[in-house]
Amino acid sequence: MPAYVALGSNLDDPPRQIAAAFDRLAALEDCRLVARxxxxxSAPLGPQEQPEFVNAVAGLLTxxxxxxxxxxxxxxxxxxxxxxxxxxxxxxxxxxxxxxxDDVRMTEPDLAIPHPGLTRRNFVLYPxxxxxxxxxxxxxxxxxxxxxxAGSAGLAPLD
Numbered sequence: 141m142p143a144y145v146a147l148g149s150n151l152d153d154p155p156r157q158i159a160a161a162f163d164r165l166a167a168l169e170d171c172r173l174v175a176r177x178x179x180x181x182s183a184p185l186g187p188q189e190q191p192e193f194v195n196a197v198a199g200l201l202t203x204x205x206x207x208x209x210x211x212x213x214x215x216x217x218x219x220x221x222x223x224x225x226x227x228x229x230x231x232x233x234x235x236x237x238x239x240x241x242d243d244v245r246m247t248e249p250d251l252a253i254p255h256p257g258l259t260r261r262n263f264v265l266y267p268x269x270x271x272x273x274x275x276x277x278x279x280x281x282x283x284x285x286x287x288x289x290a291g292s293a294g295l296a297p298l299d
Contacts, residue, residue, distance in 0.1 A: 141242035143171075143200040143209060144272065146255070146264045148235040154194035155179055155298065157220065157234050164216040165198050171212070175199030177267035179298040185261070190231040194298065197239070197267035206241050210251055213238060239264065245278055254278060262290040 145165065149157035158179060166173040177197040184190050202209060213236040220234045239255045246253050258264055259280045265287040268275070273284040280286060 141202060143202050143204075143241045144239040144268060144275075145198045145200065145213065146235075146237040146239050146267070147196045147198060148193050148237075148263070149233060150184065150191040150193040150231050151233045152221075154191075158194055158196050160220055161216060161234055161236060162196070162198060164219065165200065168200075168202075168212055168216075170204050171200045171202040171209075173198060174201055175271035177270035180263060180267055181296045181298055182263035183294040184231075185263075193263065195263040195267055197264065197271060199271045202241075206238070206244055206246060206251060206253055209241065210238055237264075239268065240275070240277065243278060254280070259286050260290060262287065262292055262295050265290050266292065266295055 147158050147161050162176055175198065180195045182193045182195055184193060204212065217234055217236055222232060222234050237255055238253060239258050241253050244253045254277055258277060265283060269283050269287045275283045277283060277286060
């Protein structure tokens, strides 16, 4: 089933961190990396006294369920040296968020699918639009429409 994962970094050479995360996603058992967005630079969502972020989105095909895929993403973050942020939305070496998994809809304390911030965050919508513009976000609309609504303020492709 299709899955989409947001990647973000603003520490320790962010483009290199994103590349390493893409490599780890490509090596995941029971998953196949089928699409990579280009990289985007974005302003921090939280405290502004931190470096800009680099963001991307990966498209996967997987047989993993939501919990198994979340565990795999957390394992990749740990392997790449992610430390728990000192503050919410603070700087981080790598951040992997499960955005969508097929038509799964769930809301639990540690996992919500679709990701709750997806429809409002241009740094997620624009990379997702690169690889799946016609993707329908359950209950929200097509990615291309959501991206246009969010606008591109503070976002720039790295190409």
